[in-house]
Every structure is written in C-alpha cells, then in structure tokens.
Amino acid sequence: xxxxxxxLSVEGLSKSYGGVHAVRGVxxxxxxxxILALIGPNGAGKSTCFDMLxxxxxxDTGRINLLGEDTAGKKPRAVWRLGVGRTFQITATFPTMTxxxxxxxxxxxxxxxxxxxxxxxxKYAQEEAGxxxxxxxxxxYAERPCGELxxxxxxxxxxxxxxxxxxxxxxxxxxxxxxxxxxxxELMRLTAQIAREKSIxxxxxxxxxxxxFEHADRILVLNRGTLIAEGSPQEVRRNPQVRAIYLGxxxxxxxxxxxxxxx
Amino acid sequence: MAFYxxxxxxxxxxxxxxxxxxxxxxxxxxxxxxxxxxxxxxxMLGAYVAFTLTERFSGAIGFWxxxxxxxxxxxxxxxxxxxxxxxxxxxxPELFQLLATFGLTLxxxxxxxxIWGPSDLLGRRAPGFxxxxxxxxxxxxxxxxxxxxxxxxxxxxxxxxxxRTRWGVLVRAATQDRDMVAALGVNQKWLFTSVFAxxxxxxxxxxxxxxxxDAVHHAMDLRIIVDVxxxxxxxxxxxxxxxxxxxxxxxxxxxxxxxVFPKISIILVFLVMAAVLIVRPWxxxxxxxxxxxxxxxxxxxxxxxxxxxxxxxxxxALLLAAALPLISGNYALTVGSxxxxxxxxxxxLHFLMSVGGLASFGHAAYFGLGxxxxxxxxxxxxxPMIPSLLLGPLLGLxxxxxxxxxxxxxxGVYFAMLTLAxxxxxxxxxxxxxxxxxxxxxxxxxxxxxxxxxxxxxYWLSLGIAALSVAALRVIVFSPFGFALRATRDSPLRGEAIxxxxxxxxxxxxxxxxxxxxxxxxxxxxxxxxxxPDNLGISLSVDALVMVLLGGVETVSGAIVGAVVYKALNxxxxxxxxxxxxxxxxxxxxxxxxxxKGIVGILETLRHRRRSDAPKPAVLGIExxx
Numbered sequence: 001x002x003x004x005x006x007x008l009s010v011e012g013l014s015k016s017y018g019g020v021h022a023v024r025g026v027x028x029x030x031x032x033x034x035i036l037a038l039i040g041p042n043g044a045g046k047s048t049c050f051d052m053l054x055x056x057x058x059x060d061t062g063r064i065n066l067l068g069e070d071t072a073g074k075k076p077r078a079v080w081r082l083g084v085g086r087t088f089q090i091t092a093t094f095p096t097m098t099x100x101x102x103x104x105x106x107x108x109x110x111x112x113x114x115x116x117x118x119x120x121x122x123k124y125a126q127e128e129a130g131x132x133x134x135x136x137x138x139x140x141y142a143e144r145p146c147g148e149l150x151x152x153x154x155x156x157x158x159x160x161x162x163x164x165x166x167x168x169x170x171x172x173x174x175x176x177x178x179x180x181x182x183x184x185x186e187l188m189r190l191t192a193q194i195a196r197e198k199s200i201x202x203x204x205x206x207x208x209x210x211x212x213f214e215h216a217d218r219i220l221v222l223n224r225g226t227l228i229a230e231g232s233p234q235e236v237r238r239n240p241q242v243r244a245i246y247l248g249x250x251x252x253x254x255x256x257x258x259x260x261x262x263x
Numbered sequence: 264m265a266f267y268x269x270x271x272x273x274x275x276x277x278x279x280x281x282x283x284x285x286x287x288x289x290x291x292x293x294x295x296x297x298x299x300x301x302x303x304x305x306x307m308l309g310a311y312v313a314f315t316l317t318e319r320f321s322g323a324i325g326f327w328x329x330x331x332x333x334x335x336x337x338x339x340x341x342x343x344x345x346x347x348x349x350x351x352x353x354x355x356p357e358l359f360q361l362l363a364t365f366g367l368t369l370x371x372x373x374x375x376x377x378i379w380g381p382s383d384l385l386g387r388r389a390p391g392f393x394x395x396x397x398x399x400x401x402x403x404x405x406x407x408x409x410x411x412x413x414x415x416x417x418x419x420x421x422x423x424x425x426x427r428t429r430w431g432v433l434v435r436a437a438t439q440d441r442d443m444v445a446a447l448g449v450n451q452k453w454l455f456t457s458v459f460a461x462x463x464x465x466x467x468x469x470x471x472x473x474x475x476x477d478a479v480h481h482a483m484d485l486r487i488i489v490d491v492x493x494x495x496x497x498x499x500x501x502x503x504x505x506x507x508x509x510x511x512x513x514x515x516x517x518x519x520x521x522x523v524f525p526k527i528s529i530i531l532v533f534l535v536m537a538a539v540l541i542v543r544p545w546x547x548x549x550x551x552x553x554x555x556x557x558x559x560x561x562x563x564x565x566x567x568x569x570x571x572x573x574x575x576x577x578x579x580a581l582l583l584a585a586a587l588p589l590i591s592g593n594y595a596l597t598v599g600s601x602x603x604x605x606x607x608x609x610x611x612l613h614f615l616m617s618v619g620g621l622a623s624f625g626h627a628a629y630f631g632l633g634x635x636x637x638x639x640x641x642x643x644x645x646x647p648m649i650p651s652l653l654l655g656p657l658l659g660l661x662x663x664x665x666x667x668x669x670x671x672x673x674x675g676v677y678f679a680m681l682t683l684a685x686x687x688x689x690x691x692x693x694x695x696x697x698x699x700x701x702x703x704x705x706x707x708x709x710x711x712x713x714x715x716x717x718x719x720x721x722y723w724l725s726l727g728i729a730a731l732s733v734a735a736l737r738v739i740v741f742s743p744f745g746f747a748l749r750a751t752r753d754s755p756l757r758g759e760a761i762x763x764x765x766x767x768x769x770x771x772x773x774x775x776x777x778x779x780x781x782x783x784x785x786x787x788x789x790x791x792x793x794x795x796p797d798n799l800g801i802s803l804s805v806d807a808l809v810m811v812l813l814g815g816v817e818t819v820s821g822a823i824v825g826a827v828v829y830k831a832l833n834x835x836x837x838x839x840x841x842x843x844x845x846x847x848x849x850x851x852x853x854x855x856x857x858x859x860k861g862i863v864g865i866l867e868t869l870r871h872r873r874r875s876d877a878p879k880p881a882v883l884g885i886e887x888x889x
Contacts, residue, residue: 054760075759076759076760077759077760077761077762077763077764080760080761080762081762086760088756088757088760092754092756092757092760093753093754093757094749094750094753094754094757095753095754096566096749096752096753096817097746097749097750097753101746104746105746105747105750105761105763106761108743108746108747109747109761109762109763110761110762113743114743114744114747114762114763114764114768115743115744115747115768115771116742116743116744117738117739117742117744117745118738118742119742119743120568120741120742121741121742121743121745121746122567122568122741124743161757161761164761165761165762
C-alpha cells in the first residue's frame with residue numbers, strides 16, 4: 001500500500017456559514033486503491049466536505065490537491081475531467097432515457113463529443129456502455145427506461161455512470177442509503193472489488209457502521225466540523241472519543257469482542 | 264433642473280400602479296406557485312369596471328367608491344376563476360399553468376371588446392385631485408402626488424397584513440413550505456383562494472387607479488404584464504419589497520429613458536434587467552427557485568429513432584403533401600405554405616421545450632427577426648431571394664445568441680418570463696424605431712422572385728424547407744448534443760457531475776431553435792410579401808406554444824401534428840368568427856385541463872398500453888431532487 005501514489009491530499013479545509021463552522025481545518029490524504037470512509041453524526045460536516053472535494057462548494061480556506069492539481073473552487077465538471085466519479089446521496093440519473101443511454105451520455109462526455117450534432121447517440125459506444133452495466137450487474141436492464149428502476153438498481157446504475165470516465169477516484173455520498181440490508185452489502189462488496197481491481201481510490205460517507213467497518217481500509221471521524229480520529233477500523237473502534245460521540249447509539253458494538261460490553 | 268425633478272415624480276407616480284399589480288402577482292406566486300399570466304387581464308378588467316362605475320355614480324363618493332368597488336368586483340371574478348379553473352391545475356407543470364392563464368387573458372380581451380366596445384375610453388378626473396401643482400414653472404398633476412403617496416402606503420398596509428395578522432402568518436408560512444402548512448391542518452384550498460383574491464384585488468385596484476391618467480383600452484393587459492414580469496424578474500418573485508423597489512426602478516428608467524433614447528426607451532430597462540440578472544439571477548430580493556417538479560404520473564417512454572417502416576411512412580406522407588398542387592387551388596396552396604412554415608416554427612420551439620425543457624414564451628421574436636432580416640436584405644440591400652433566405656435567419660440567430668445567453672442563466676418560470684420580456688422588447692423596437700422598421704406600417708413589397716412566385720412553387724419550396732428543418736432537428740435530437748441537452752434537462756446535477764456544461768449546451772440549443780425559427784420567419788416574409796411588428800408579437804409566441812402543447816411536449820414529432828391541426832383550425836376559425844380570441848382562449852384552457860399530454864402523447868399512450876402484454880406495476884416517480 002505504501003508504494004501506491006497519493007491521489008488526493010487535503011490540507012486545512014474550512015468552510016463556515018455565517019458564524020457556524022461547518023468544516024474546520026480538515027486534513028487527510030488518500031492513495032490509489034484505498035477505500036476511505038468518512039463518518040460522523042448528523043451535522044458533522046460530511047456532506048460539506050464532500051461537496052468541496054467535488055467542486056460543488058468552494059472552501060473558505062485550505063488546499064485540495066487532486067492528482068497534482070489544486071482543485072479548490074473548480075467546477076464539478078472540471079474535477080470530473082481530472083478523473084473523479086461521483087455518486088449522490090439521493091440518486092441523480094436521467095429518468096427519460098434508457099439505462100444504457102444513461103451510461104452512453106457519460107461516455108459521450110468522456111469522448112468529448114458533447115457538441116456533435118450529427119452522430120447517433122443510441123449507437124455510440126454501445127458495447128462499452130454494456131460492459132460497464134455488466135460490471136455493476138445491470139446488464140439485463142440495459143434497455144429498460146431508467147425511470148422504472150427500483151432504488152437499489154438506480155444506485156448501481158449511478159456507479160456505472162461514475163465509472164464511465166475511467167476514474168482514479170470515486171466519491172460516494174452515502175452509497176447505500178435507502179437500500180435494503182442485503183443490497184447494501186452487495187453494492188459495497190462490488191464497489192470494493194472494482195476499486196481493488198482497477199486501483200481506484202474510494203472516499204465514501206456512510207451511516208451504516210456494518211458497511212463502514214467491513215469495507216473501509218481506513219476511517220476518518222468528523223465531529224462538529226473537525227477531524228477527531230483517523231485510523232484503521234480497529235483503531236477507530238477503540239478510540240474513546242469516538243465512542244463518546246456514538247455513546248448510546250450502539251453503533252460501535254463489536255461482535256468480535258463479545259466479552260466487552262458495548263460502549 | 265425642475266424639469267428633471269418633475270420627470271422623476273412622474274416616474275414615481277407610474278410606479279404606484281405597477282407596484283400594486285406586481286405585488287399581487289408576487290403574493291399569488293409565493294403561495295400557489297402559479298405565475299398568473301391573467302394578472303394583466305384582471306388589471307384591465309379593474310380599469311373597465313371602474314370606468315363604468317365612475318361614469319354611473321358621480322361625486323367624490325361615487326368616484327372613490329367606484330374605484331374600490333371595481334377592485335372588489337374583479338376580486339370576486341378572480342375567486343370564481345380560481346375555484347373553477349386553477350384548482351384543477353395546481354399540480355400541473357408550471358408551463359401549463361402559464362398557458363391556462365394566458366388562455367384566460369385571450370378570452371378576457373375579446374369579452375372586454377364585446378362589452379365595452381373596441382375604442383379607447385377616457386375616464387373622469389379624480390374629485391379633489393383635478394388640478395396641478397406649480398413647481399418652478401413646471402406643472403405636476405396633483406393626482407400624481409396622490410399616487411406617489413399611495414405606493415408606500417399600500418406597501419405599509421401589506422407589511423402590516425403579513426406581519427400582524429394570523430392570515431399573514433399563514434401566507435408567509437405557505438410561501439416557505441406549503442406542504443408543511445397543509446400538514447399542520449390549515450385548509451389549503453381556502454388559503455389559496457383568499458391569497459388569489461387579494462392578489463387580484465391589488466391588480467384590479469392598480470387598473471382602476473389608472474383611469475384618471477390614461478385611456479382605458481383593450482390592449483392594456485399585455486402592456487402591463489410585460490412591465491410586471493420585468494419588475495418581478497428584477498425584484499425577485501415572491502418578494503413584496505422587491506416588487507416595490509423594482510417598480511420604482513423600472514418606472515424611473517422608463518421616465519428618463521424617453522429623454523435619452525426617445526425611440527427605443529425600452530432598451531434602457533433591458534440593460535438594467537440584464538445587469539441585475541448577471542449579478543443576482545433570482546432578482547434583487549428573490550431566492551433561488553426550487554427545481555421544477557415533474558408531472559406526477561407522467562411516465563416518459565424513452566424516445567427512439569424511427570424504424571425503417573416508420574421512415575417509409577414519413578416519406579410517403581411527405582410525397583402525399585407534395586402532391587397537393589395537383590388537386591387543389593391557389594388558396595389551399597397558400598394555406599398549405601403557411602402551415603408548412605408554422606411546422607418549422609413549432610418544431611423549433613418543440614425542440615427547445617421537449618429536449619431542452621426550456622419553455623420560451625417569446626419564441627416569435629426569432630421568427631420575426633428572421634422575417635425582418637429578409638426584409639432588410641431584400642428591400643434595403645437589394646439582395647436576390649436565395650441569399651436573402653439564407654442570410655435573413657442570421658438575424659434570428661444573432662437575437663437568440665444575445666437573449667439566449669441571459670435567458671439560460673434562469674430556468675422554469677423565470678426563463679418563461681424573461682423570454683417573454685425579451686420578445687416584447689424586440690417588438691417595441693420594431694414598433695418604435697420607425698425610420699428603420701417602418702413601425703406599424705411594416706416593410707412592404709418583399710415578394711419572391713418569379714421562379715418561386717406561383718403558389719404551387721412557393722408551396723413546394725416551403726414544404727421542402729420544412730421537411731429539411733424537421734429532419735435536421737430530429738437528427739440533432741438523437742445526436743450526442745441532443746442527449747447532452749436532455750441530460751441537462753433531466754438532472755443538471757448529474758450532468759455537471761459527468762462533465763456537461765449545462766448552460767453552454769442550453770445556450771447552443773437556444774441559438775439552434777432561434778435560427779430555425781428565423782428560417783420560418785424568412786419564408787413567411789416572402790409568403791406575405793411584407794413584415795410587420797406582429798410577426799414577433801406575443802400572440803404569435805403563444806400560437807407556437809399551443810401548437811407544441813397540442814401535439815404533445817413529451818413526444819418527438821408532436822409539433823408537426825400540433826402545427827397542422829392548430830394552424831388549419833385557426834385559419835378556418837378566423838374566417839368564421841370575429842371572436843377568434845375568445846374561442847382560442849377557451850380552446851387553450853380546455854386542452855390544459857383535459858388533454859395535458861397533447862394529441863400525439865395520447866396516441867402514444869394508447870399504443871403503448873396496447874403493446875405492453877402484461878400490465879406493469881404502477882411506477883413510482885423517483886425524484887432526483889427533493
């Protein structure tokens with residue numbers, strides 16, 4: 001892991017709204033092929049952090065170095081061009097197109113054909129789109145109208161769209177929110193597998209601690225805008241400060257240490 | 264100096280009525296989310312009813328009582344309209360609401376002429392405010408001073424109403440989140456009705472108060488509604504203080520604009536509006552609009568290119584249309600040419616609306632610019648027909664490039680209002696700049712060359728260009744650009760996240776649509792042999808909207824069917840009745856209420872229903888945003 005190049009390094013990221021510090025001095029880094037979870041209670045600043053990385057929000061101060069470029073304040077589409085795929089907490093897809101066309105649009109954009117007025121999109125990169133859909137297990141749904149999909153399938157479609165520009169980094173905001181428990185585990189297993197195969201770095205936020213502890217290589221814990229802990233799942237689980245924050249929620253119950261009472 | 268001060272006061276006095284109407288529109292929009300196009304019609308009705316009442320009852324009590332009674336009577340009419348019509352379409356897409364209220368406006372215009380006659384009516388002077396005040400040798404009508412005082416007074420009363428009464432609290436709450444207010448057990452129906460009544464009352468009062476200053480006539484509705492749209496775009500929809508500030512600003516710009524650019528004073532207002540939109544896209548006091556909601560229950564079948572059979576059928580239909588000169592006379596061919604031209608026009612708007620999700624309420628501007636482009640080239644530069652036809656639409660392109668740049672910064676109702684205001688500005692320039700455009704007299708003698716002059720030749724020319732335009736637009740719909748445009752419409756968030764610059768895509772689409780509309784306009788100039796300001800007027804813009812909606816927005820080819828049906832019906836209707844606006848308005852309202860999917864949309868639904876072997880489970884609309 002140590003040989004892997006650093007994809008993303010964040011230094012002193014801050015953002016405040018009025019007098020409220022949503023994010024304060026957050027620094028971390030992420031390597032190729034690494035799966036990093038960003039957790040914290042509601043209002044901890046996870047989404048603000050995410051939106052700044054993605055370019056949807058401009059940080060007050062701090063540096064975001066993505067693949068050697070300073071991306072703080074750049075537009076989402078510019079960040080995407082650098083090789084960042086993004087999925088949203090509430091899925092964002094194109095409901096009036098078929099599943100395959102959803103992926104094809106992303107491929108059209110990746111191929112810089114957006115202002116082509118002549119070619120036929122339904123025929124554009126059909127196989128490539130099919131391959132991406134196979135990869136996320138949606139091959140059988142390619143010709144279905146996207147608006148008819150169940151929510152879990154939309155999440156998988158989003159993953160296929162996010163993979164269309166052969167990203168080096170995936171930003172996934174609550175990738176399993178709103179899914180059934182079995183679907184959650186499947187989707188994260190799939191994501192982890194793809195990430196390892198293609199050595200894509202993954203940064204995700206998540207409320208489901210089972211998903212976090214099972215799949216994350218490393219965990220960042222955010223509380224009230226500041227980073228209070230960072231480390232492997234075991235380290236974070238034992239961290240007294242983290243326990244204090246989650247006290248009473250029972251979320252850090254550790255099945256492997258059955259003798260110890262939940263914090 | 265005194266002169267400028269008086270000019271300033273005149274501006275302030277004009278601002279009073281404008282503020283009343285604009286605040287009414289803002290309040291109604293805030294709660295019901297309906298942009299009430301008929302607001303101008305209520306303003307006009309207020310003026311007419313007040314005219315009748317003040318003529319009937321003399322004296323100070325008769326006059327002032329008449330003004331207030333007129334506003335109340337019109338408010339009652341407004342309540343009836345709300346209960347009968349609007350309650351049915353609160354959940355329809357915004358576009359349909361705008362269109363339904365526009366249909367209402369058309370109906371009122373004809374009804375007003377039917378009741379009060381077509382000529383201008385001069386109202387009484389206000390008792391107690393008949394004189395003028397001398398100010399360093401300049402006269403200031405004392406009624407103007409009354410209006411200047413009235414504006415802030417109404418603003419204060421509205422503030423008290425909204426801050427100090429239970430009803431006001433409910434209205435403010437509903438403006439922020441009407442579903443939450445409904446969940447708290449407030450009777451939403453009556454809240455909406457009462458808000459509508461107050462808004463209409465303000466509009467009618469604004470109209471009634473105008474009668475001592477201006478003649479009452481049956482076109483005052485469109486004149487005020489454009490000013491009001493400009494005011495709410497500058498001030499921000501839903502903000503009353505914004506309406507006040509912007510009304511003063513716009514009125515002052517009008518008052519002084521006449522001194523600076525006597526011919527094209529409206530340019531000044533446009534420049535200020537453009538500046539405001541760049542700095543604050545939602546107006547000086549407005550807030551960003553929530554994303555437009557999708558029509559519930561309207562499942563969209565993804566579009567597909569024509570199959571080879573369907574392509575053959577299209578070619579057969581074209582050949583059939585091309586055979587028309589063999590069987591019919593010259594009149595039918597002229598009508599046929601006009602229909603072909605309107606197919607081009609409707610298809611261009613349909614492209615913008617269905618693929619781009621951008622409902623332009625001023626698309627005629629680019630049609631008219633194309634027509635004027637041809638007229639300039641043919642009459643002034645003396646170019647032959649083919650170069651004129653090719654270059655004339657470039658004026659439409661230029662107009663679309665300039666206005667489109669600003670328009671695509673906004674979306675939904677703001678986009679609609681802005682495009683309407685732009686079109687009206689172009690119309691005013693064509694109307695006022697007599698030395699170049701000939702003003703109301705238009706430019707005459709734009710005749711086709713001999714090879715195209717016979718009705719059958721011109722028909723074939725129009726049909727050919729229509730077929731090419733429609734085919735070109737279809738190719739674009741299925742091109743990568745077309746998909747990028749649809750992607751931006753479907754989910755701007757996702758589009759941006761996969762590298763699509765939505766604004767640039769939409770701007771390009773606007774320019775394409777404007778250019779194609781310009782082509783239609785260029786042909787139209789040769790068909791009619793003349794160009795008039797009406798060629799870029801509001802009613803033409805609305806004709807195009809109705810054609811698109813009649814055919815069905817969520818279809819690829821609806822515009823063609825819509826244009827053929829509507830234009831044929833329209834030409835027939837105008838030859839049959841003097842009340843074409845009344846019939847047309849009722850027709851529009853009927854379409855919106857009864858057939859929101861349009862003709863082709865209904866056919867497709869039926870075909871789809873028959874085709875699908877097993878009934879599918881009800882599809883839940885999955886929203887990409889809350």
